Amino acid sequence: xxxxxxxxxxxxxxxxxxxxxxxxxxxxxxxxxxxxxxxxxxxxxxxxxxxxxxxxxxxxxxxxxxxxxxxxxxxxxxxxxxxxxxx
Numbered sequence: 001x002x003x004x005x006x007x008x009x010x011x012x013x014x015x016x017x018x019x020x021x022x023x024x025x026x027x028x029x030x031x032x033x034x035x036x037x038x039x040x041x042x043x044x045x046x047x048x049x050x051x052x053x054x055x056x057x058x059x060x061x062x063x064x065x066x067x068x069x070x071x072x073x074x075x076x077x078x079x080x081x082x083x084x085x086x087x
Contacts, residue, residue, distance in 0.1 A: 055062040
C-alpha cells in the first residue's frame with residue numbers, strides 16, 4: 001500500500017512539472033504570436049500610408065493603374081462566367 005501511495009505522489013509531482021513546462025511553452029508561443037501580429041499590423045499600416053502618399057503625389061498614374069486593373073479583373077470574371085454558361 002505504501003508503494004502505491006509513493007508511486008501516486010511521484011506521478012503527481014511529475015505531472016505538475018510537465019504541466020508547468022507545457023504552460024510556460026504555451027505562454028511563450030502566445031507571446032511570440034502577439035508580437036508577430038503586432039508587427040504585421042504595423043507593416044499593413046505603413047503600406048497603406050505609403051500607398052496614400054503615392055496616390056497624392058501621382059494621381060494620374062494611380063487612376064490609370066486602377067482602371068487597367070479593373071478592366072483586367074472584369075474581363076477575367078466575364079470570361080470565367082461566360083465559359084461556365086457555354087459548357
